[in-house]
Amino acid sequence: xxxxxxxxxxxxxxxxxxxxxxxxxxxxxxxxxxxxxxxxxxxxxxxxxxxxxxxxxxxxxxxxxxxxxxxxxxxxxxxxxxxxxxxxxxxxxxxxxxxxxxxxxxxxxxxxxxxxxxxxxxxxxxxxxxxxxxxxxxxxxxxxxxxxxxxxxxxxxxxxxxxxxxxxxxxxxxxxxxxxxxxxxxxxxxxxxxxxxxxxxxxxxxxxxxxxxxxxxxxxxxxxxxxxxxxxxxxxxxxxxxxxxxxxxxxxxxxxxxxxxxxxxxxxxxxxxxxxxxxxxxxxxxxxxxxxxxxxxxxxxxxxxxxxxxxxxxxxxxxxxxxxxxxxxxxxxxxxxxxxxxxxxxxxxxxxxxxxxxxxxxxxxxxxxxxxxxxxxxxxxxxxxxxxxxxxxxxxxxxxxxxxxxxxxxxxxxxxxxxxxxxxxxxxxxxxxxxxxxxxxxxxxxxxxxxxxxxxxxxxxxxxxxxxxxxxxxxxxxxxxxxxxxxxxxxxxxxxxxxxxxxxxxxxxxxxxxxxxxxxxxxxxxxxxxxxxxxxxxxxxxxxxxxxxxxxxxxxxxxxxxxxxxxxxxxxxxxxxxxxxxxxxxxxxxxxxxxxxxxxxxxxxxxxxxxxxxxxxxxxxxxxxxxxxxxxxxxxxxxxxxxxxxxx
Amino acid sequence: xxxxxxxxxxxxxxxxxxxxxxxxxxxxxxxxxxxxxxxxxxxxxxxxxxxxxxxxxxxxxxxxxxxxxxxxxxxxxxxxxxxxxxxxxxxxxxxxxxxxxxxxxxxxxxxxxxxxxxxxxxxxxxxxxxxxxxxxxxxxxxxxxxxxxxxxxxxxxxxxxxxxxxxxxxxxxxxxxxxxxxxxxxxxxxxxxxxxxxxxxxxxxxxxxxxxxxxxxxxxxxxxxxxxxxxxxxxxxxxxxxxxxxxxxxxxxxxxxxxxxxxxxxxxxxxxxxxxxxxxxxxxxxxxxxxxxxxxxxxxxxxxxxxx
Numbered sequence: 006x007x008x009x010x011x012x013x014x015x016x017x018x019x020x021x022x023x024x025x026x027x028x029x030x031x032x033x034x035x036x037x038x039x040x041x042x043x044x045x046x047x048x049x050x051x052x053x054x055x056x057x058x059x060x061x062x063x064x065x066x067x068x069x070x071x072x073x074x075x076x077x078x079x080x081x082x083x084x085x086x087x088x089x090x091x092x093x094x095x096x097x098x099x100x101x102x103x104x105x106x107x108x109x110x111x112x113x114x115x116x117x118x119x120x121x122x123x124x125x126x127x128x129x130x131x132x133x134x135x136x137x138x139x140x141x142x143x144x145x146x147x148x149x150x151x152x153x154x155x156x157x158x159x160x161x162x163x164x165x166x167x168x169x170x171x172x173x174x175x176x177x178x179x180x181x182x183x184x185x186x187x188x189x190x191x192x193x194x195x196x197x198x199x200x201x202x203x204x205x206x207x208x209x210x211x212x213x214x215x216x217x218x219x220x221x222x223x224x225x226x227x228x229x230x231x232x233x234x235x236x237x238x239x240x241x242x243x244x245x246x247x248x249x250x251x252x253x254x255x256x257x258x259x260x261x262x263x264x265x266x267x268x269x270x271x272x273x274x275x276x277x278x279x280x281x282x283x284x285x286x287x288x289x290x291x292x293x294x295x296x297x298x299x300x301x302x303x304x305x306x307x308x309x310x311x312x313x314x315x316x317x318x319x320x321x322x323x324x325x326x327x328x329x330x331x332x333x334x335x336x337x338x339x340x341x342x343x344x345x346x347x348x349x350x351x352x353x354x355x356x357x358x359x360x361x362x363x364x365x366x367x368x369x370x371x372x373x374x375x376x377x378x379x380x381x382x383x384x385x386x387x388x389x390x391x392x393x394x395x396x397x398x399x400x401x402x403x404x405x406x407x408x409x410x411x412x413x414x415x416x417x418x419x420x421x422x423x424x425x426x427x428x429x430x431x432x433x434x435x436x437x438x439x440x441x442x443x444x445x446x447x448x449x450x451x452x453x454x455x456x457x458x459x460x461x462x463x464x465x466x467x468x469x470x471x472x473x474x475x476x477x478x479x480x481x482x483x484x485x486x487x488x489x490x491x492x493x494x495x496x497x498x499x500x501x502x503x504x505x506x507x508x509x510x511x512x513x514x515x516x517x518x519x520x521x522x523x524x525x526x527x528x529x530x531x532x533x534x535x536x537x538x539x540x541x542x543x544x545x546x547x548x549x550x551x552x553x554x555x556x557x558x559x560x561x562x563x564x565x566x567x568x569x570x571x572x573x574x575x576x577x578x579x580x581x582x583x584x585x586x587x588x589x590x591x592x593x594x595x596x597x598x599x600x601x602x603x604x605x606x607x608x609x610x611x612x613x614x615x616x617x618x619x620x621x622x623x624x625x626x627x628x629x630x631x632x633x634x635x636x637x638x639x640x641x642x643x644x645x646x647x648x649x650x651x652x653x
Numbered sequence: 654x655x656x657x658x659x660x661x662x663x664x665x666x667x668x669x670x671x672x673x674x675x676x677x678x679x680x681x682x683x684x685x686x687x688x689x690x691x692x693x694x695x696x697x698x699x700x701x702x703x704x705x706x707x708x709x710x711x712x713x714x715x716x717x718x719x720x721x722x723x724x725x726x727x728x729x730x731x732x733x734x735x736x737x738x739x740x741x742x743x744x745x746x747x748x749x750x751x752x753x754x755x756x757x758x759x760x761x762x763x764x765x766x767x768x769x770x771x772x773x774x775x776x777x778x779x780x781x782x783x784x785x786x787x788x789x790x791x792x793x794x795x796x797x798x799x800x801x802x803x804x805x806x807x808x809x810x811x812x813x814x815x816x817x818x819x820x821x822x823x824x825x826x827x828x829x830x831x832x833x834x835x836x837x838x839x840x841x842x843x844x845x846x847x848x849x850x851x852x853x854x855x856x857x858x859x860x861x862x863x864x865x866x867x868x869x870x871x872x873x874x875x876x877x878x879x880x881x882x883x884x885x886x887x888x889x890x891x892x893x894x895x896x897x898x899x900x901x902x903x904x905x906x907x908x909x910x911x912x913x914x915x916x917x918x919x920x921x922x923x924x925x926x927x928x929x930x931x932x933x934x935x936x937x938x939x940x941x942x943x944x945x946x947x948x949x950x951x952x953x954x955x956x957x958x959x960x961x
Binding site: 365367368378382385386387388389393397400401404407408411412415416419420422423426427429430431433434437438440441442444445446447505510511512513514515518519521522523524526527530531533534535539540541542543544545546551555556557561562563564565566568569 | 762
């Protein structure tokens with residue numbers, strides 16, 4: 006076990022060093038992938054074998070490392086994403102200095118993620134946490150150093166550090182109270198417990214991209230290179246979820262019910278808001294980043310259900326809810342990494358990722374296009390693939406909140422249930438649009454008509470992740486009992502082994518049965534349809550030819566929704582008509598859906614802060630005389646205060 | 654396996670596969686009579702299917718496997734849903750479980766397949782229908798999940814045979830929560846079957862159509878599969894409405910015997926609604942169904958207050 010872990014770490018470190026050398030970048034990345042695989046195997050062994058490795062959690066401030074079941078699960082998830090992403094990068098990153106630096110910093114990023122997961126004390130946790138925030142910033146700036154990129158990185162670092170203060174407060178308070186690894190240390194309902202809960206939700210929630218702390222995420226994730234975007238959107242947000250689960254579920258003891266309620270509210274907001282704004286993005290990677298907000302919202306919903314159910318004594322369902330949160334984190338990591346890598350492939354093949362200017366890529370790139378299709382179906386929550394299994398589990402957990410948690414929390418649970426159902430339908434709308442605009446229809450640019458499959462390693466990475474989506478969708482039941490067993494209140498015992506999800510009080514989700522029945526029926530119907538005597542015809546457009554100007558756009562497809570949600574979204578549109586001599590010469594149209602949280606929440610705060618700063622700057626004239634005057638004024642004010650008895 | 658569950662399973666599968674076009678035919682016939690026409694008779698959908706089965710298909714230029722698989726996948730998803738939705742409180746295990754919330758996934762799968770095929774053909778009418786259908790589905794899915802949630806809370810399980818058993822007897826009359834959920838589910842039935850005031854099944858005008866749009870490019874056996882799937886959708890939601898939200902007896906034999914009666918009554922109700930109510934403006938429909946979802950939510954609150 007120790008040998009496996011040391012070999013894994015050595016692989017990543019040596020791979021990082023090797024990939025920074027000229028002409029060794031591919032070998033270095035493969036070595037990093039092997040290292041990540043070894044660590045993932047070690048993690049899976051702890052999860053399935055049950056024996057922890059290394060030190061247990063401690064509130065002392067001496068650096069300790071160890072792996073328990075939860076860490077093992079997240080290490081396996083990291084390997085599942087990182088191995089394909091690194092193999093992909095070995096063909097994707099350019100053979101330039103910037104490419105080498107990105108590859109080497111990628112190894113540092115991996116080590117930081119592993120460090121956060123394996124840290125057993127507050128100090129090393131916070132050290133790796135900060136490293137995990139800063140390394141991606143460095144990677145982004147290595148690749149692009151435009152004004153816009155620098156501004157984005159500033160926003161990212163500023164917001165995650167402001168929010169990250171919450172992580173520091175939560176961890177240091179927990180260490181101070183001796184509560185790290187000890188759920189009995191905090192007394193129930195105490196003030197310090199409340200402070201830790203709020204600080205953790207802000208700190209980890211910012212990193213997980215929960216609304217309204219998400220604003221950095223859709224900006225920062227898309228501009229990184231594809232392999233790093235995959236790690237950021239797949240694993241980094243999952244590590245934030247790991248932090249939330251550790252604090253709220255493991256260490257806080259039974260928290261008051263408002264903590265669960267807050268998680269439900271934040272989760273519902275993130276899920277609905279994330280997918281709604283994803284629908285109105287023009288750039289594929291930005292759309293994917295918004296959908297990350299959505300999925301972390303789903304995880305937060307499951308976590309909120311877990312806390313409320315635990316609070317109200319429904320321990321069995323609380324552990325199912327925890328299992329739902331963990332399973333959805335894993336599922337999201339696989340399909341989101343797949344989609345980001347796919348987006349990188351398409352960007353490489355066609356030069357741009359504007360949604361309205363792609364099209365027809367499934368025919369040009371059957372392997373990578375097909376893998377992308379599987380990922381898009383999985384993220385849209387189609388039965389047979391992995392997204393549906395965990396979303397079904399989350400729906401079931403939310404349904405149990407009204408069943409167990411009384412009137413107020415129950416009503417909130419019902420609202421969350423409605424929000425998740427709506428979110429799932431919106432995800433179908435969003436990803437049908439993505440499938441249609443990217444993969445199907447005629448190519449909308451000449452570059453798309455001439456796109457070719459990427460080099461083999463990139464293709465393998467995509468196909469491997471698509472395979473993971475299918476396998477996790479077919480047999481989630483082999484994993485779920487292990488995940489529910491991670492709840493601190495779960496009975497230790499050998500869980501039953503079934504491929505599907507069989508839960509008490511439900512009609513069961515036999516995933517394998519779904520796969521067999523739906524695929525079998527499709528095959529039978531294919532045979533029944535027989536050899537087709539199909540006529541080939543052009544698309545019917547009332548007798549016209551379908552010209553490029555008649556093709557549907559992203560904005561057109563989401564227009565009904567935009568009209569329905571007009572009161573909430575406040576879309577802006579401008580139509581300018583240029584007439585000369587009574588004849589219309591030109592009509593120009595511009596429409597956009599503004600991001601209300603940016604506009605209404607952050608803009609006033611930042612402009613207020615800048616205003617206050619400019620006031621403060623007037624005090625700093627730089628002249629010595631002024632500062633002497635300030636000092637004299639202060640002394641006089643103090644003397645006056647003493648004279649009237651206010652102090653002293 | 655008892656004789657009860659064998660009979661119930663046979664009723665469920667045979668009814669769903671073979672009798673579902675009859676539901677469409679009955680509704681159309683009743684509607685024709687109400688409007689003073691003679692009508693083509695309740696067996697007309699079968700004749701349509703036979704006619705389509707004999708025709709050749711159409712391959713749209715430049716389409717991929719997505720277009721060719723879509724009608725099959727839609728029919729297969731509906732087939733799986735027929736195995737999932739029981740006709741009474743007894744149902745044999747048919748491989749797909751009997752979970753109420755899993756049904757929402759299968760309906761979404763069918764919807765996605767049709768809409769992806771619409772993108773594959775790049776047909777403007779198809780995409781218009783697809784975008785409208787998916788926009789409505791946001792509200793329909795919320796209303797569907799919430800109304801089924803009420804029934805699941807009353808029955809204490811999301812296992813559909815258990816829900817049918819748990820709501821049997823006087824429940825739909827005496828539990829106000831179920832009454833509210835029934836109102837929401839009625840709207841779901843209208844939306845899922847594509848009937849007025851949500852959609853107009855008789856029109857092929859692009860300005861009014863929702864469900865007809867995305868299937869415009871299919872012909873022959875592909876179109877037959879899609880028409881059958883629409884009929885199967887009628888079967889699924891009407892059977893759920895009859896065996897959960899309408900009063901139904903406890904015994905399985907009684908349930909099976911009364912089911913056809915309830916189904917005919919529901920078809921008549923659909924025909925009456927279609928005759929009395931004009932089609933709504935498309936952008937007002939989400940509001941209507943949103944109100945339905947809110948009513949179902951109110952049902953959950955009622956149940957919570959009742960239980961507290």
